[in-house]
Amino acid sequence: MKKKGVILLSVFVAVVAIIAIVAAVTVTLSGEKDSANPTPALAVPKVSKDSQGRPLKEFTITAKPANWTLQPGIQVDALTYDGTVPGKTIKVTQGDHVKVQLINQMNEPVTIHWHGYPVPNGMDGVAGLTQAPVAPKHSFTYDFIAKVPGTYFYHSHYNSSTQVDRGLY
Ligand SMILES: [Cu+2]
Incomplete structure (x- = not known):
């Protein structure tokens, strides 16, 4: 017992x-x-209608340096879209008119390339080919219609082997 x-x-x-x-x-x-590894925040657009009655979603993305924690105890000097790595998620509906104002608060030029997404050539963000790189303290507004559905990736296309590695995606 x-x-x-x-x-x-x-x-x-x-x-x-x-x-x-x-x-x-x-x-x-x-x-x-x-x-x-926080889930990327959702970018909040200003929503209205364009001149043709389509939904117009306007976003602002600020490229800026930030101290980023890769894992507890390990911090790096990152280059970011809006202070996080990766940058915010941009969610729109097929058919939306999309405007994204890129503001450069870094001390080097930058762009946004919409990797694989069909946009007009001048909106494709390839520095030196489809647009002049956005200089420090300057801005550029990307303007396109979201014609196809899918999940895509945006990143810098200026000195991208360095800038993307440092967080601009
Ligand atoms: Cu790409």
Whole structure:
């Protein structure tokens, strides 16, 4: 009788210990995920109608340097769209008229290239080819109709091997 009681108590202690360990690991993982890899924020547009009655969604994206935490304890001097890596998610509906004002608050030129998205040539953001790079303290407004659905990626197309690696995507 006494032996059965001891075994039950041991099983109880073991189960409580396992629950405590699982809870601790879950808290640690979710804490790290929140601080180092937050879900990109959704960009909030100004919504109106264009001259042809289409929904017009106007966004502002500011390119700026930021101190970015790659993982707890590791911070880097990043270049960002709106202070986060990656930048905000732009969500629109097929058929929307989209305007994105890019403001450059960095001390080097920058652009936005809409990787794979069909836009008029002058809106494609390839510095030195489809537009002059946006100089420091200047801005440029990308203007296009969202003709096709899908999920795409935007990034700088000025010195992109460095700027994209540093966070401009
Ligand atoms: Cu690209």
